[in-house]
Amino acid sequence: MRLLRVGDAGAERPAAFAADGSVVDVSSVVPDYDHRTLNDDTLTTVVDAVTSGDLPVLDPTGVRIGSPVARPGKVVCIGLNYRDHAAETGASIPTEPIVFMKDPSCVVGPHDDVPIPRGSTRTDYEVELAVVVGRTARYLDSPEQSAAHIAGYALSHDVSEREFQLERGGGQWDKGKSCEGFNPLGPWLVTPDEFDPSNAPIRLQVNGSDRQVSSTDQLIFDVHQVVWHLSQFMVLHPGDVINTGTPGGVAMGHADPKPYLRDGDLVEAEITGLGRMRQVFRQA
Secondary structure, three states: OEEEEEOOOOOOEEEEEOOOOOEEEOOOOOOOOOOOOOOHHHHHHHHHHHHHOOOOEEOOOOOOEOOOOOOOOOEEEEEOOEHHHHHHHOOOOOOOOEEEEEOHHHEEOOOOOEEEOOOOOOEEOOEEEEEEEOOOEOOOOOHHHHHHHEEEEEEEEOOEEHHHHHHOOOOOOHHHHOOOOOEEEOOOEEOHHHOOOOOOEEEEEEOOEEEEEEEHHHEOOOHHHHHHHHHOOOOEOOOOEEEOOOOOOOHHHOOOOOOOOOOOOEEEEEEOOOEEEEEEEEEO
């Protein structure tokens, strides 16, 4: 099932796609999609309610779509997880996942404008497959156990400011990863029964031109390996978001002049099966 949240920022309500393609309001069933509700029992209740056909239908025309997850407890990211991206940065293929964090407050809707930070000259794009945790995971015994802890998948955009990240980060990446609006997410959350993360085409365009074209079968560490690995170092909670890495083609990897994002640039990204997002970048 595809789950989404609609409404003005800070006032979104949970919704879902019915079998006929209509969007129905599920706020009478769950208060929101967050740490309280992204678990097997609640999601089963949502599916049953949507299937019943008794929920009110929403007209999505002109309505803002928010992030499909409200208030994630944390956003965990995996760096250099596609072979071509590692190569274009000059890095060696990692022997275990490279982990960093983003401030959860930078998660925004899939079509919201994204501010280019003041003083930025190297704002970069990174389309990614996101995993949303649905069950607390700690010290999983094997990657095979990961599937039971996943609520679903979403399209994510791990926006990065490369100078802040690499030259002003002091050895860590937070400054270049957690700027305002730097993690558009959505347009919906797709439950695992409707999406196969092992071989999904992934693509990003800037102003209509392809920049990143790949497939999730190029991941160095697949989804289940990533969830298992993270559970050895931190507790994963329902509603947490995991960005699994970006393929090659980012601006940083291009030959000069590098095509970093500028005021008015339109970025469109998609993963087959997870929908499409678009953001206009605006100088802050």
